[in-house]
Amino acid sequence: MDAQAVLLTGGAAAPFPSDKIDLTVLMEEMESVDVPSVFICPISLEPMRHPVTLCTGQTYDKSNILKWLSLGHNTCPTTMQELWDHSLTPNTTLTQLIHTWFLHNYFSMKKQFQDVQARAVDLLETLKKVKGQARVQALRDLRQIVTAHASTRRTIADNGGLSLIPSLLGPFTSHSVGSEAIGILVNLDMNSELKKNLMHPAKISLLVDIMNEGTIETKMNCAKLIETLLRKGNEWETEIVMSSLSLLVGLLRLVRDKKHPNGVLTGLVLLKTICSQSQESVRSSMISVGAVGQLIEVLPSLNNECLEIALYILEVLSTVAEGRMALKECPNIIPNVVKLMMRVSESSTQFALSILWAIYKLAPEECASQAVEAGLAPKLLLVIQSGCNPVLKQMSTDFLKLCSLNYSSTSLLISNCMLTKTIQ
Structure with a gap:
């Protein structure tokens, strides 16, 4: 069995000549993996494909050291010793070690990938059968997998997750179930059917309630999910969402939460979306719940990114008569x-x-x-x-x-x- 056959079948790696191993495929697949420093070329700081050793005892990737020598250098790049011999000796032992390491780790990664996909499918099947605390645990496990492994998002979509998970949200859904389900949904790609499902008034009401009462992570997930829905929803649906006073109050509370600065940007981004898309009546609602004074209060503590968004929101609110009056009255x-x-x-x-x-x-x-x-x-x-x-x-x-x-x-x-x- 050659290297390509091993890669395609996922079979166990068997010893075979190093010249039949396609390292390029392996390295591209494992681009984000930490490679042992001994496999790294000192010139390019990339893994070596064809390690060769100079007379000084230093090893480099063949293409890199040839380029170095072609520029007229007569020294070893690492030690700066003058070269008394320009011959390049293939380091066959290191070549075999590199190939073996990449091949072994490739199959380990592939097996982990397959195990994670299978686990995601099992959890979706479990969610169809269980209730109560068992449902919460299954959702929590699935959320952790989706967060850690982006590849499982397609698996969830292909196995009915885009309809199953939103179906768990409703007027009688517990906040523990809702928080975990939202943590999954915020990581999935939104198709039109999923957006339409989530824009149902009962689901939006649940989202807002959970955002106001959940942990900081849950608050941020709710805000991100609502922001995604508003950016891609139709006009009358977005107006219904944006007119929610509870949503506006919850977002302002998130922006003012000094204990959790990570939530400030999330809250401001959603407020900006609401300002950008809403009618004057919604902007008046924002002013009525104290948005102007609260944003002015937090301005000195904001980082540059948040500060620009906050000033944008205040500028939009200043286009409304109540907003101008609220600005004037701020100390x-x-x-x-x-x-x-x-x-x-x-x-x-x-x-x-x-x-x-x-x-x-x-x-x-x-x-x-x-x-x-x-x-x-x-x-x-x-x-x-x-x-x-x-x-x-x-x-x-x-x-x-x-x-x-x-x-x-x-x-x-x-x-x-x-x-x-x-x-x-």
Whole structure:
């Protein structure tokens, strides 16, 4: 039996000449496996296919050392000793060891793959028969397999899992069953039938309830699943989901949870999706549950990625009259937003400036005074002189003009603009 036959049949590896082993296939299949350092070429830092030894005793992959020598080098790459002999001696012992190691580990990996697939199918069959705690345990085992082995996701789809697992969710489903089922579903590829099944009001209600009461991992899984459904659902279905006050409250609670920073980004991403797709009524609902004040409160503690999303959400909410009023009433809102300008990205600066515009429309003199005193003028000048997008540059120019018209002390405004000798 040659190497290809062994690979195709999955039979036991038998000794055979090394020149009949196709290492390329094995290495590609096992790309993510940790390879012993002795098998690694010091030049490419990749596993050696044809190890050869120099006169210095150092071993390299043949193609790499030939390339080194073709560049005119007359030294050993590792020791930098001058070569007194340019002959390359095939290291047959190491070649056989490499081939044997890869072949053995390939079949071990293949057997593990087959065992995992079989286990996933067995668990699906078990779920059809059991209830109560046994169902919870079967779902937990399946969730762990799906999370650890992406290959099982196709197996679950091919064996009826896309209809079986959603069928376990309903108005009378316990949260323990629901949490495990959601942990599986969030890892599966969503086809139209699965999305339609999950967008049922009873299932969405269960998702929201579990998100509000579950562990941080469960909360994140629920939010990710809902976000996926909203991105791919039809308009009337998404509007029903997004109008849920319980969902909005739960997401804001997730964003404010300082003990679990990993959940902050997940919550913000779903809030951004809701803002982007919803009608004004949904945005008004977000404002009514305190979204503006709560997001402003967490801004200083957010990392750059989260900060940009939060500013985007606040900008969208500022397009609603209630949102502008809520922004104006937030303590220290203007100096805090000014500090964030030019801190993260061009987009974040534009969002921040849009928020200031919204406040300015309600209280021009107060906004101009606080913004200039917080250091807005020099930042606007830097934006104007930078190579940013024309929209942001024009917004900055217009806002600076308005500040000069509404700011009581023109001389102080000018002094605030004098950042460097160049600007002066």
